[in-house]
Amino acid sequence: MPAVDNVLVVGGGLAGTATAVHLAARGVAVDLVEIKPDVAALGSGITLQGNALRELRSLGVWEQVQAAGYAFDVTGIRAPDPFGTVVAEIPDAKTGGPDLPAALGMPRAELARVLLDRAAEVGVKVRFGTTFTELAQDDAGVDVTFSDGSADRYDLVVGADGVRSWTRRALGVHLETRSIGMGIWRSFGPRPASVTRTDLYYGGPSFIAGYCPTSEDSLYAYIVEPTQDRSGLTPDEQLATMRQLSEAYHGPWDEIRATLTDPARVNYTWFETHVLDAPWNRGRVVLVGDAAHTCPPTIAQGGAMALEDAVVLAELLTARSALDQELWDAFTARRHERARTVVEASNTLAQWQLDHVQGDVPGLMRSIAALTSQPA
Incomplete structure (x- = not known):
């Protein structure tokens, strides 16, 4: 008999x-429950x-993901010169095992749709445009009041509501x-025929310019x-800024730049970081x-860490x-140090890029590949 009979998940992203x-x-x-009105996700694509x-396969959606995305096993390094010269081709570690690609690009909204279709198939009750307004827990369960005025009681609430988590704030958990x-x-x-993998351009006026194919006919491109x-x-100014920054990069970037015409397809965000000290409950x-x-x-491990959280939590809740x-100690032992290591x-x-330091990138990448090659 599982440790829980009914669960509320707050947040319809990857982890939730x-x-x-x-x-x-x-x-x-x-x-x-998902506060947004639909599955459309901020951003463009995901690697x-x-x-x-491996975790998407365990969810029963690998065939759909494979059909909708674009897989590759090599990352290219290009120079910020007038030709976009390829200076290295680096085989990527197959951290999911030899029978899966090393990496796959996919539109974020399509991945969300695949997962939500699977959720409906297995009986998850999904409500969009809804969140909770109050949590009140005791030793036996959690009473939840929702924004639509309804209420229910659950054995467990899972807060998977993102970087600015309202669940975290409702618990009084401080996290910087x-x-x-x-x-x-x-x-x-659109994906030019010349783009068949991720290529990274280091140097020039920006830290990195790169792109990742996300399907047979699409890609996302980025400049850091x-x-x-x-x-x-x-x-319109955002579009013009990205186009201007891209002018330092050539090769396939010349084809990509020619397609940068729609301001609605451009967004800008800051890189952020945090790790919550254990325990997470x-x-x-x-x-x-x-x-x-x-x-x-x-x-490119953020999505993988979210999926690993999900599989480990569900395994423990249904095996115990x-x-x-004891269950929470097991969850902490399997997730906290692994996630912290990846974040660090x-x-x-x-x-290293900010400080213009030539760190041991290959060594660091090998250590993370060795860690993530072992199932969580």
């Missing part, structure tokens, strides 16, 4: 939807490393989220610059995903018979 799917597929009654693909000093321009558009306040720019409410840990996408301290590595790579 994956947790809901794993629990519902194992017989737990799950409600999921999923092999360990993320800080900018690391980098901002990123992202755009979404020093953090600055871009909030006053109009959408307060009684019968637990935080997962970006609500507990977030990092810059320098090693009591929601007790991501931040280290960013700091």
Whole structure:
């Protein structure tokens, strides 16, 4: 008999939807609330490393993800010269195992749709445009009042509501989220035939210019610059700024730049980071995903860490018979240090670029690949 019979998941992103799917597929009654009105996600595309693909397979959606995304096994390094010269081709570690690609790019909104379709298939009850307004827990459960005026009681509440987690604040958990000093321009558009993998351009006026194919006919492109306040720019000015920054980069970037014409497909955010000290639960409410840990996408492990949180939490909740301290200790042992190590590595790579330091990038990447190749 599982440790929980019914669970509320707050947040319909990767961590929340994956947790809901794993629990519902194992017989737990799950409600999921998402404050946004639909599955549209901020941003453009996402890069999923092999360990993320391993967890998506465990969710029963690998075939859909494979069909909708674009897989590759090599990362290219290009020079910021007039030709976009390829200076290195680096085989990526297959952290999900030899039978899965090393990496796969996918539109964020499409990944959200695939996961929510799977949630509906296994019986998760999803409500959009809804969140909670009050949590009141005792030793036996959590009473929840919702923004639509309804109320219910659950054995457990999972807060998977992102970097600015309202669940975290409702628990009175203080966590400092800080900018690391980098901002990123992202755009979404058509994939030129020349783009068949992620290529990274280091140097020039920005820290990094890169792109990732997300399907047979789409990609997302990005440029990383020093953090600055871009909030006053109009959408047209944002588009013009990204185009201007991209002019230092060539090769496939020349084709990509020609498609940068729609301001609605450009967005700008800052890289941020935090790690919540253990434990991630307060009684019968637990935080997962970006609500507990977030990092810059320098090693593209944010999505994978969220998915790993989900699979470990669901496994423990359904394999054990009591929601007790032993269960939470096991969750902490399997998730906290692993997530912290990935966050710190991501931040280290960013700091080396900020400081113009030639750190041991290959060694750091090997250590993270060795860690994430082992299932969580």
